[in-house]
Amino acid sequence: MYPSIRTLTFDCTGDPYDLGLFWSALLGRPLADDDKPGDPEAVLADPAGGPTLLFVRVPEGKSAKNRVHLDLTPHGRTRDEEVARATSLGATLVADRVRPDGSGWTVLADPNTSDYQF
Template identity: 55%
Template sequence: MILRHVTIDAGDPYELAKFWSAVTGWPIADGDEPGDDEVLVVAPAPVPGLLFIAVPETKAVKNRVHIDWVPDQRTRDEEVDHLLSLGATIHEDHRQPDGRGWVTLHDPEHNEFCIERSESERTA
């Protein structure tokens, strides 16, 4: 099997896709536009895309599944600062004095995701 998409419920799929497109640098699919019930952020192969689907209810409890991200061009802390500038908020900060740990953030619709240390930080 091949994982095609990670699907995320959204109140406004296009706005949430714009946030995640800015986070990842991946484009929104051609033809997807504001008001659509489904909006895809297209990832480079073989990475699955992020598909945002309109639902009527708002998020009420903690996600049962979330995505862990590893920065590829910034440190963990630089990436957290960048994401905060895009509209993310810190949910839980698990950074440790020795540099290990991660940060759990919320996207604009309060879906949890984590930022771990970059590969270079983990091998240093």
């Protein structure tokens, strides 16, 4: 038997609650009931049983490129509609890697810290 991934933890220098609100809106996952602005961490559980996302405030800034990022696939929307929705929620468009045939990807950074690209 192998272990399963329970939590993906993200260090952030901004307010974990604000970052949790962004990811909650983007992914449709609820923010934990006891999370409040100014808390040192914010938790987003997956109602479907997937890994929990945990945002934790740390004092130091990022010193290198992210080694982990989230690859998201839109459901019920086109890629362009999902990118527009993410940017309307506060994400920043970093790079558009779409190819002439329509394949490819878009690199976005989350708001508040711009630490995490997805």
